[in-house]
Amino acid sequence: MNYSHGVNQTPLLGSGGLVFLGLYLLSLIVIGWLGRKAQKQNTLSDFYLAGRGLGVFVLFLTIYATQYSGNTLVGFAGRAYRDGYNALMLITFLSAAVGAWLIYAPKLFRLSREHNFITPSDFIEHRFKYKWLSILGAVLCVTALANYILTNLKAIGYIIVAVTGGVIPFAIGIIVLSLIMVIYESLGGMRGVAWTDIIQGIILLFGVVIIFITIQSEYGGLAFISDQLTKTGAEKFSAPTWFEKRTWISTIALGFFGISIYPHAIQRIYSARDELALKRSIQIMAFMPLVTVFFMVVVGLAGSAILPNLDRQSSEQITLLVLQDLGQRGAISGGLMVLFLSATIAAIMSTVDSALLSMSSILTKDIYSRFKPAASQSDLTKIGKLLSWGIMAIAVYLAITLPQTIWQLIEIKLELLIQVAPAIFLGLHLKKLDSKSVFMGMVIGTLLAVGLMVFNKLGVDISAKPWGIHAGVWGLMVNVATIFIMEKRASLNNE
Numbered sequence: 429m430n431y432s433h434g435v436n437q438t439p440l441l442g443s444g445g446l447v448f449l450g451l452y453l454l455s456l457i458v459i460g461w462l463g464r465k466a467q468k469q470n471t472l473s474d475f476y477l478a479g480r481g482l483g484v485f486v487l488f489l490t491i492y493a494t495q496y497s498g499n500t501l502v503g504f505a506g507r508a509y510r511d512g513y514n515a516l517m518l519i520t521f522l523s524a525a526v527g528a529w530l531i532y533a534p535k536l537f538r539l540s541r542e543h544n545f546i547t548p549s550d551f552i553e554h555r556f557k558y559k560w561l562s563i564l565g566a567v568l569c570v571t572a573l574a575n576y577i578l579t580n581l582k583a584i585g586y587i588i589v590a591v592t593g594g595v596i597p598f599a600i601g602i603i604v605l606s607l608i609m610v611i612y613e614s615l616g617g618m619r620g621v622a623w624t625d626i627i628q629g630i631i632l633l634f635g636v637v638i639i640f641i642t643i644q645s646e647y648g649g650l651a652f653i654s655d656q657l658t659k660t661g662a663e664k665f666s667a668p669t670w671f672e673k674r675t676w677i678s679t680i681a682l683g684f685f686g687i688s689i690y691p692h693a694i695q696r697i698y699s700a701r702d703e704l705a706l707k708r709s710i711q712i713m714a715f716m717p718l719v720t721v722f723f724m725v726v727v728g729l730a731g732s733a734i735l736p737n738l739d740r741q742s743s744e745q746i747t748l749l750v751l752q753d754l755g756q757r758g759a760i761s762g763g764l765m766v767l768f769l770s771a772t773i774a775a776i777m778s779t780v781d782s783a784l785l786s787m788s789s790i791l792t793k794d795i796y797s798r799f800k801p802a803a804s805q806s807d808l809t810k811i812g813k814l815l816s817w818g819i820m821a822i823a824v825y826l827a828i829t830l831p832q833t834i835w836q837l838i839e840i841k842l843e844l845l846i847q848v849a850p851a852i853f854l855g856l857h858l859k860k861l862d863s864k865s866v867f868m869g870m871v872i873g874t875l876l877a878v879g880l881m882v883f884n885k886l887g888v889d890i891s892a893k894p895w896g897i898h899a900g901v902w903g904l905m906v907n908v909a910t911i912f913i914m915e916k917r918a919s920l921n922n923e
Contacts, residue, residue: 439591439592439593439595440590440591440593440748440751440752440755440765440769441591441592441765441766441769444766445765445766445769446591446592448766448770449591449766449769449770449773452627452770453605453608454608455627456608456609456612456624456627456777457608457611457612457615459612459616459620459623459624459627460611460612460613460614460615460616460620460624461612461615461616461620462616462620462623463612463615463616463617463619463620463621463623464615464616464617464620466616466619467616467617467619469805470805470806470809471805471806471809472546472789472792472793472805472808472809472812473544473546474617474619475617475618475809475812475813476546476617476618476695476785476788476789476793476812477546477618477695477698477699478617478618478619478622478699479619480541480698480699480700480701481699481701482622482696482699482700482701482705483701483705484705484708484709484712485626486622486623486625486626487622487696487699487700487701487705487706487709488629488708488709488712488713489622489625489626489629489630490621490622490625490626490629490696490778490782491693491696491709491710491713492625492629492632492633492713492716493625493626493628493629493632493774493775493778493779494625494690494692494693494696494778494779494782495522495525495687495693495713495716496522496632496716496720496775497576497580497775497776497778497779499579499580499583500720500721500724500775501632501635501636501724501747501771501772501775502583502587502744502745502747502748502772503744504518504721504724504725504728505724505725505727505728505731505746505747505750506728506743506744506745506746506747507728508724508725508726508727508728508729508732509728509729509731509732509738509743509746510740510743511664512657512661512663512664512665512666512729512732513664513665513729514664514666514668514672515725515728515729516722516725517676517679517680518717518721518725519717519718519721519722519725520676520680520683520717521679521680521682521683521721522683522687522716522717522720522721523683523714523717524680524681524683524684524687524688525683525684525686525687525688525693526688526710526713526714526716526717527684528684528685528687528688528689529688529693529697529710529713530710531853532688532852532853532856532857533697533706533710534703534706534707535856535857536551536694536697536852536856537697537698537700537703537706538703539551539554539856540697540698545698546695546698546789546793547566547569547691547694547695547786547789547790547793547794548565548566548569548689548691548694548695548790548848548852549562549563549565549566549569549790549793549794550793550794551852551855552565552848552851552852552855555851555855555856556851556855556861556863556866556867557863558863558864558866558867559798560867561851561863561866561867561870562794563794563795564867564870564871564874565848565851565870566790566794566795568844568845568847568848568870568874569691569786569790569845569848570787570790570791571841571844571845572690572691572841572842572844572845573691573692573783573784573786573787573790573841574787574823575841576690576779576780576783576841577780577783577784577787577819577820577823578823578826578827578830580776580779580780580783581602581606581780581823581824581827582602582827583776584601584602584605584773584776584777584780585598585599585601585602585827585828586598587601587748587769587772587773587776588600588601588602588605588773589601590745590748591769591773598828599828602824602827602828603824603828605773605777606780606820606823606824608777609777609780609781609784609820610784610816610817610820612624612781613781613784613785613816614813614816614817617785618695618699618785621778621781621782621785622699624777624778624781625778625782627774628774628775628777628778629774629778631767631770631771631774632720632771632774632775632778633719633720634767634771635767635768635770635771635772636719636720636723636724636771637719637723638764638767638768639723639727639750639751639754639760639764639768640723640726640727642754642759642760642764643726643727643730643750643754645759646754646757646759647730647733647734650726650729652733653726653729653730653732653733656733656734656736657729657732657733660732660733660736660737661732661733661736664729664732670896671895671896672896673896674895674896674897675893675896675897675898677897678893678896678897678898678901679898681846681898681901681904682842682843682846682898682900682901683842685846685849685853685904686841686842686843686845686846686849686900687842689845689846689848689849689852690786690845691783691786691787691789691790692782692783692785692786695785695786695789724747727746727747727750728746728747730750731743731746731747731749731750732746734750734753735749735750735753747772751765751768751769784816784819784820785816787819788812788813788815788816788819789812791812791815791819792808792811792812792815793808796808796811796815842900843877843881843898843899843900843901843903844874844877844878844900846900846901846903846904847870847873847874847877847900847903847904847907848870849904850866850869850870850904850907850908850911851866851870854866854908854911860915861911861915862914862915862918864914865910865911865914865915865918866911868910868911868914869906869907869908869909869910869911869914870907872903872906872907872910873903873904873906873907873908873910874903874907875903876899876902876903876906877899877900877902877903877904878899878903880892880894880899880902880903881899884899
């Protein structure tokens, strides 16, 4: 995204709004400090999992705030602008992750309590007892989290430029907000992150609901949108082709097998106070795609009706353009503008801080502790905090300096992450499963997914979505096929 085009340099917030936003950001540090005061033990479990004591309300809001990032508020609206009503598929995309949690989360939670899991690789290590499988799973998780942090930091820099009309430059915006995040994260750990997610989740939910209601009252809702699009963009009503339908199914597979096993999502499963709290939180989450993704799709469709014929770059900014239009019409007050822009920033921050915490835990528990097996819990916790600062410093530098085209090369987090899914889904539900089979499946699936994407980027005549299916999903299918072929061969050899 590049907010230097499309959105003019008039600040979206006045001085009062900027003061409110500043106070909100500073309050997050206070919450992080309170999280530190509430710390009961200087252990990895207390720091990274909030002492495994999150109740329904906090657990739901921290999952919600983490799952719905700035991409939901900005990227999904842009997708709806370009694709029309076909973008409603995104509701199923996010719902698929909730369905996956219902399948595997309760059993994984029970195992995590019994064996004190901290990271996703802890389960893989416990289940398969194969070091290289655990390390490969950790590397794929770290790669996905690094992408998550980098892309969201770049997005937040552009939003700060738009909010302040360029008074706060792109680089300074990234540095200041990153510093705030790493301070409250290293102070309060998961407890501090979860408590800030309460505020961020509430702001996010109110923000999307209010902008949806405002669009209904000001523009005339879906009836107006449909009437306008029949005149200016009838193609946005067109039925999907078979190629597009296959891509839909592939995208939903990314949601089911990818989003559901994000490391920070799994760690929230571990953090639940009890199994009942976990199940109730997931049940509430089942409704959130309707009141978040659907509402943002409507924002994109409304933007397509009132501002037709934007190019792709400008369409990525449609959420801010719609806000500008509503502000100029007098339909949205300064307070509501502050609320929604705060929701956008909160959505990004709640994603970055969770990814940072999870990445730190994986590097500490799954990588560092292998070289320092005698390290105490307090020493590991200290190392984890130092790693958070180091990771954020590197991420800030890369977000500021890397050219925009780089982001097209690293938009592969889900396509790599889903290669870990068989180890979790099959590992939980199949008792007889050899570690070498799972390892080879993960290796071959990853190599295929990366190969398809890299060759496509190098200009080789190979699609990154052969037959409309993502490279990562092809990799997942080969991954699973490899596992069952090796298992079948081993079974025949044993007979």
